[in-house]
Amino acid sequence: MYDTTRREGAVTQDDIKIQARKVQVFYGDKQALKDVDVDILDKTVTAFIGPSGCGKSTFLRCINRMNDTIPIARVEGEILLDNENVYDRRVDPVQLRAKVGMVFQKPNPFPKSIYDNVAYGPRIHGLARNRAELDGIVEGALRGAALWNEVKDRLTEPGTGLSGGQQQRLCIARAVATSPEVLLMDEPCSALDPIATAQVEDLIEELRTQFSVVIVTHSMQQAARVSQKTAFFHLGNLVEYGDTDDIFTKPKDSRTEAYISGRIG
Amino acid sequence: MTGIAFALLLTAALTGYMMNRRAALALRDGGQRLHSVGMFHGLYAVLAVVVPSVVVILLWLMLQAPVINAMVMSGLPAGTLDGLDSGARQLAQAEIQSIAGGRIFGSPESWKLDAAERLNSLRGLSGWLMVAVVALVVAAGLWLTRRSVAPQFRARQAVERIVLGLMIFCSVIAVFVTVGIVLSLVFESIRFFQMVPITEFLFGTRWEPQIPIRADQIAADGAFGWLPVLLGTLVITFVAIVISVPVGLMSAIYLNEFASPRFRAVAKPMLEILAGIPTVVYGFFAILTVAPAIRAWGAALGIPVAPNTALAAGGVMAIMLIPFISSFADDALSAVPRSLRDGSMALGATRSETMLKVLFPAAVPGIVGGVLLAISRAIGETMIVVMAAGLIAKMTINPLDSVTTVTVQIVTLLIGDTEFDSPKTLAAFALGLMLFILTLLINIVALRVVRKYRELYD
Ligand SMILES: Nc1ncnc2c1ncn2[C@@H]1O[C@H](COP(=O)(O)OP(=O)(O)OP(=O)(O)O)[C@@H](O)[C@H]1O
Ligand SMILES: [Mg+2]
Numbered sequence: 001m002y003d004t005t006r007r008e009g010a011v012t013q014d015d016i017k018i019q020a021r022k023v024q025v026f027y028g029d030k031q032a033l034k035d036v037d038v039d040i041l042d043k044t045v046t047a048f049i050g051p052s053g054c055g056k057s058t059f060l061r062c063i064n065r066m067n068d069t070i071p072i073a074r075v076e077g078e079i080l081l082d083n084e085n086v087y088d089r090r091v092d093p094v095q096l097r098a099k100v101g102m103v104f105q106k107p108n109p110f111p112k113s114i115y116d117n118v119a120y121g122p123r124i125h126g127l128a129r130n131r132a133e134l135d136g137i138v139e140g141a142l143r144g145a146a147l148w149n150e151v152k153d154r155l156t157e158p159g160t161g162l163s164g165g166q167q168q169r170l171c172i173a174r175a176v177a178t179s180p181e182v183l184l185m186d187e188p189c190s191a192l193d194p195i196a197t198a199q200v201e202d203l204i205e206e207l208r209t210q211f212s213v214v215i216v217t218h219s220m221q222q223a224a225r226v227s228q229k230t231a232f233f234h235l236g237n238l239v240e241y242g243d244t245d246d247i248f249t250k251p252k253d254s255r256t257e258a259y260i261s262g263r264i265g
Numbered sequence: 266m267t268g269i270a271f272a273l274l275l276t277a278a279l280t281g282y283m284m285n286r287r288a289a290l291a292l293r294d295g296g297q298r299l300h301s302v303g304m305f306h307g308l309y310a311v312l313a314v315v316v317p318s319v320v321v322i323l324l325w326l327m328l329q330a331p332v333i334n335a336m337v338m339s340g341l342p343a344g345t346l347d348g349l350d351s352g353a354r355q356l357a358q359a360e361i362q363s364i365a366g367g368r369i370f371g372s373p374e375s376w377k378l379d380a381a382e383r384l385n386s387l388r389g390l391s392g393w394l395m396v397a398v399v400a401l402v403v404a405a406g407l408w409l410t411r412r413s414v415a416p417q418f419r420a421r422q423a424v425e426r427i428v429l430g431l432m433i434f435c436s437v438i439a440v441f442v443t444v445g446i447v448l449s450l451v452f453e454s455i456r457f458f459q460m461v462p463i464t465e466f467l468f469g470t471r472w473e474p475q476i477p478i479r480a481d482q483i484a485a486d487g488a489f490g491w492l493p494v495l496l497g498t499l500v501i502t503f504v505a506i507v508i509s510v511p512v513g514l515m516s517a518i519y520l521n522e523f524a525s526p527r528f529r530a531v532a533k534p535m536l537e538i539l540a541g542i543p544t545v546v547y548g549f550f551a552i553l554t555v556a557p558a559i560r561a562w563g564a565a566l567g568i569p570v571a572p573n574t575a576l577a578a579g580g581v582m583a584i585m586l587i588p589f590i591s592s593f594a595d596d597a598l599s600a601v602p603r604s605l606r607d608g609s610m611a612l613g614a615t616r617s618e619t620m621l622k623v624l625f626p627a628a629v630p631g632i633v634g635g636v637l638l639a640i641s642r643a644i645g646e647t648m649i650v651v652m653a654a655g656l657i658a659k660m661t662i663n664p665l666d667s668v669t670t671v672t673v674q675i676v677t678l679l680i681g682d683t684e685f686d687s688p689k690t691l692a693a694f695a696l697g698l699m700l701f702i703l704t705l706l707i708n709i710v711a712l713r714v715v716r717k718y719r720e721l722y723d
Contacts, residue, residue: 069610071526098613108604111627120622121612171608178612 165196266392281310497668504579513590597631
């Protein structure tokens with residue numbers, strides 16, 4: 001259980017949700033991640049930044065084992081979720097993914113109604129005993145994703161008919177509906193306009209109270225706005241990891257400094 | 266002669282191209298700014314030479330035979346043809362033509378020999394005349410286009426317009442052929458319906474189109490109610506679809522989502538080979554292997570089974586349709602964006618759940634379209650049923666009974682000695698028209714279904 005008496009800044013073992021130990025990823029012969037060690041905290045937003053192709057998405061996909069769906073990908077090392085290695089043979093990736101939700105760069109609503117999109121996860125995991133309970137879960141998730149007021153009268157319309165920003169929030173609602181413990185977001189705002197981006201950022205702030213959020217972003221400002229912890233990746237290495245304020249004001253590594261000041265990337 | 270005409274026009278086209286291009290380039294080298302590059306001036310000459318002369322040659326070839334024949338026949342000594350009916354005249358004309366071709370039987374009358382000689386000389390004349398006319402057209406084309414080469418002349422637009430015209434012409438041909446075929450079906454069917462009332466054809470339940478050898482035989486008129494024939498087609502189609510759709514879909518789903526790349530690399534080409542087998546081969550497979558097997562099973566189980574069962578024909582047709590449906594479904598599944606699959610997997614769905622709840626529904630429009638096209642094909646399929654289905658029309662929906670189909674009846678009505686104005690022959694046209702309307706309707710529905718789902722999903 002969590003230590004409810006913790007103070008800001010004092011990290012205890014209980015606060016750590018995910019521990020990555022010497023994670024290496026290969027695509028065929030090509031190494032995409034080298035010896036990544038990182039502790040991701042519970043109820044915290046962690047931002048991954050770094051130049052394109054440095055392995056941010058790859059690392060994110062390690063956490064919910066979506067790399068398993070890429071035939072040529074091979075993962076080494078350990079990723080502990082609540083002290084259990086997700087790559088352990090006893091862990092079912094399908095159940096893992098119910099606990100670790102994911103939101104993709106491009107909104108990808110299913111060609112189903114808005115309701116069915118959100119109810120998808122709860123249905124396959126049998127989270128609701130009856131229709132009323134399912135309705136409750138759907139409404140809760142849509143409210144959580146700040147979408148309820150916009151769609152409550154059109155739940156039966158196709159999710160693909162929403163605007164890009166609404167679609168992305170629908171995808172967040174869909175991920176939230178399975179009540180995950182960790183939410184992974186891979187550049188969730190890259191296809192959105194500033195207003196929709198602001199809405200999603202507010203949402204992330206909300207979601208942090210319930211679970212741990214990991215967000216990949218190319219926007220330094222966004223990382224600074226939404227995250228408490230930041231990890232900087234470069235060429236498959238985790239170069240620097242620490243409090244977001246520290247990373248952006250007094251980076252220790254010269255590569256981090258060069259990247260955030262816009263000199264590499 | 267035709268060879269010479271074509272050689273002439275090719276040389277002229279080449280010359281025109283070189284000439285005009287050179288002229289255009291000369292203008293440019295002289296410091297003028299050309300509107301179109303030299304190549305288009307050249308192509309303009311080519312088109313101006315080729316298009317009209319090809320039209321002339323084709324028209325000439327089409328019209329020369331009737332014109333020459335008419336001239337020969339009217340040039341016969343007065344009174345030769347008097348007292349001959351139209352059949353005898355045609356016979357005389359045919360004989361003249363074969364004499365002209367050098368095939369002389371017996372000793373023909375001298376006026377026939379004269380006429381044959383005239384025919385040959387007219388033909389020779391016509392050939393030379395054609396070459397002369399083509400030469401004239403070609404020369405005119407060359408002269409006109411050569412004159413048109415000028416800096417402001419929009420050769421590119423002119424060429425594009427001509428090419429556009431040619432494309433329109435080609436597509437119009439396709440339309441005209443279709444319309445022509447449909448019209449001929451319609452007119453022959455109308456003639457049929459003048460002999461057999463349309464209500465009897467549409468709603469009659471007896472199909473016995475035998476035409477008597479002697480006038481006093483029974484069934485002298487035959488019965489032309491198409492319902493049993495239609496029913497037979499539907500039974501066989503139903504059997505074929507019921508078997509092929511599940512098998513085709515399952516194999517597509519397996520190949521698309523679950524099979525290892527190695528298995529897929531073997532199975533896909535196999536299915537394509539299956540699609541390439543000629544239907545006549547399926548036909549004797551049905552008649553020699555499947556039908557006896559079904560009979561044997563029926564005998565073992567004590568069920569009466571006809572020798573030509575709808576089950577055998579439909580079952581083999583199903584095998585023919587499996588690759589068709591499978592590849593349609595495979596394409597439709599592959600067209601579903603990967604992001605949807607990832608989205609479903611990331612929510613903790615298994616592969617089967619992802620397939621069942623996301624990929625398959627998203628692929629439904631393509632799959633439905635494929636199935637409807639398969640139904641069209643099954644209805645129109647001829648060879649398998651000609652070999653494996655029965656000939657006698659029966660009002661039955663028992664797949665273990667022998668039934669006949671619309672296509673089989675069309676074939677049997679038209680083989681052998683046929684007169685073009687007996688109801689038996691004309692019935693084939695009426696059946697053909699019905700078949701056409703049926704498949705047209707199915708295809709229209711297929712397109713509408715596909716479009717409706719598209720609207721829902723895009
Ligand atoms: N499916 C794959 N197959 C082969 N190589 C891949 C695959 N996915 C990623 N890679 C390689 O792994 C490296 C890291 O890719 P990754 O997608 O993790 O980068 P990223 O940091 O997310 O970049 P971006 O910011 O552009 O999204 C890249 O060199 C990429 O080419
Ligand atoms: Mg990425």
